[in-house]
Amino acid sequence: MRIALDQGLKDLHAEVLILGSMVEKAIQRSVEALRSRDASLARRIIEEDVQINELRFRTEEHALLLIATQQPLVHDLWAVAAILNIITDLERMGDHAEGIATISLMIGDEQLMKPLIDVPRMADKATDMLRRALQAFADHDSAVARRVAAEDDEVDALYNQVYRELLTFMLQDPRTIQQATLLLWAAHNIERIGDRVTNICERVVFTETGHMGHMFKNAPTP
């Protein structure tokens, strides 16, 4: 029963997963562009963010259409409400990736003050969390979602490490302030991505239980 509603929900799930994989790729590539000083890759990420935004709006439209025509209730309604939130978080993560690409272009031809190690680690951790959060969303698995959310502490710990390290550079040599600030922004973008993954995890739990609430407090940023 409810063939049209079930199909509509399935299509929405598929759209969220496609959006998620686009965002995941954008994050990985933005850090790669920053690390390898690849300006053309950075420009491509900025251009391709338009596609992420478009898919987000299209998915939102489909979700509203499903509400208007199929009257989802209880679990079905929770799922549509969760999807509306998740796509907003995903789209904003895409903006963070675009932000990192912009920073990469701002650093320009300058050589990096040090090889990037912890920033790519943060990105790997955050994209891994994102991938598993989306898998939990696809599997309706709130236990996995809770575990993934808890791992945001690791992203925050790395961020603090990056912060302290860059601060040391700046204190030692004020000429590094310009670039160190930009790199700190890049790290901050990834830290925010981690926070948004926990938002997605919260929505996965909501889809299962109907209970809203923070599973996790976003760590104070320095």
Add this chain to the structure above:
Amino acid sequence: MVTNPIEKELTKPVVAPTPPKVATVAAATDVGTRNVAIKVENFSLFYGSFRAIADVQMDIREREITAIIGPSGCGKSTLLRSINRMNDLIPGVHTEGNIVLNTQSVYGDNTDTVLLRKRIGMVFQRPNPFPMSIFDNVAYGPKLHGMRDHKKLSEIVQRSLEQAALWDEVKDKMKQSGLSLSGGQQQRLCIARTIAVQPEVILMDEPASALDPISTLKVEDLMRELRASYTIVIVTHNMQQAARVSDMTAFMLGNTNLEDRSGRLVEYSPTSEIFTQPKDKRTEEYITGRFG
């Protein structure tokens, strides 16, 4: 030994998940364009001197579900019944304009209404099985049109009941009276009876308004399946039902002018648009329950 969880994570290969096929996304938005099955051309209908519906113009596409909605007395049932000339049975009725089924004029002088109603079947508000066996209810139409071969009749009955999603529930009691079934089953029996003569179009006048919510959803799912083979036009008071099942929605409204209370077609759009972005203010007011 304490292993660094980050190191552990870093040793994992980074593999992007396979995104689902994009085709499923395209299917959700694909509206498609189909041929027109029924053309309603500047159609008006009068009960004596009272014009019940005025100047309705609409193209109904084949193998789609077209819903007609509107408040009581707006003429939606009258319009539906005009499509297979059920209104002919009411004294004092006359019409202007025309309705065309594919290329045949419904209101032409030479139209055989018996053959017309074979091509355009109808399902009514209250399930109305004949007081005869389940088998005979479904075989009735084909028999009326001259089918005598029992084997072929059995095939038609089974196929029709299968299409109406009723076969599994009644296959062991074909000789029982159609009236012994539940309301929802009776309505699906009536749908089986309608499709037994292989019509091109099925008209449904409030087909689920006398049914409980579960039976209603069953009939709605059935409509979505029948849509693959038939053009369906449904009149419903239940806007949610129109939203759930139909591809196109027509909103009709009686004129509030006391001189002329004729029902008119206010808006006719894809269902996806009419329930999210109606063009006419009156449509929005009606579907949001603010009047009507």
